[in-house]
């Protein structure tokens with residue numbers, strides 16, 4: 001088995017992958033897209049990818065791939081607390097009040113926006129592929145340039161950096177949902193499945209179309225825990241909707257709602273039904 005994740009080692013995605021799979025099965029990729037494409041092409045059995053952060057919302061690279069390119073299924077969700085630190089090269093630790101640049105993944109820069117505004121307002125920020133990549137960059141270049149990385153404490157340790165600030169995330173309850181995706185539909189028994197995610201596309205646009213589709217869930221007493229629109233990437237004003245459905249009824253009832261939506265000319269793309277694991 002081969003399981004892909006957004007690398008290098010020390011990324012949050014790596015932390016989740018390592019908590020679920022054997023070290024020898026893990027393979028690092030440069031981007032979420034590369035990771036998902038490798039599952040799609042059969043080069044990987046599975047991938048562990050972030051899907052949503054509690055503070056910054058949906059990870060669009062993941063959702064867009066699964067809707068537009070993928071024929072992949074979600075087989076498991078994992079929720080992990082995300083704590084960021086600010087780390088520098090050990091030889092720069094004494095000069096850390098004179099930083100010339102801060103590197104990180106866009107999600108991490110966004111999750112620490114307020115902290116950066118208050119403490120490092122004028123320091124230029126540079127986006128890199130992952131938080132661990134920023135730690136790797138600082139380890140390689142941080143001796144000459146007074147640059148810092150926003151990454152996990154584990155990544156800082158792994159790359160031999162000195163931590164100059166801990167838990168710098170703006171929200172104390174910062175958490176990210178990760179999905180394990182594969183080409184196979186989940187075979188887990190229904191009693192373990194907690195949620196189902198689907199993408200809804202409306203093929204006609206008249207007053208009440210979305211309302212009628214959502215009514216297919218509400219009159220069956222099926223609870224939705226999330227609805228979000230994303231551009232269809234065709235023209236301005238055209239969207240698909242991500243729906244997260246709580247599985248507290250037989251799946252056959254949810255499938256009846258899908259049938260009703262089809263009769264209303266709505267299209268449902270199933271992303272999968274999955275159990276949820278909370279990582280402490």
Ligand SMILES: O=C(O)C(=O)C[C@]1(C(=O)O)C=C[C@@H](O)C=C1
Nearest residue numbers: 011012013050105107130131176
């Ligand atoms: O950069 C990493 O370490 C990742 O695993 C990516 C990622 C993300 O895309 O959301 C994962 C968790 C955190 O929310 C920040 C970054």
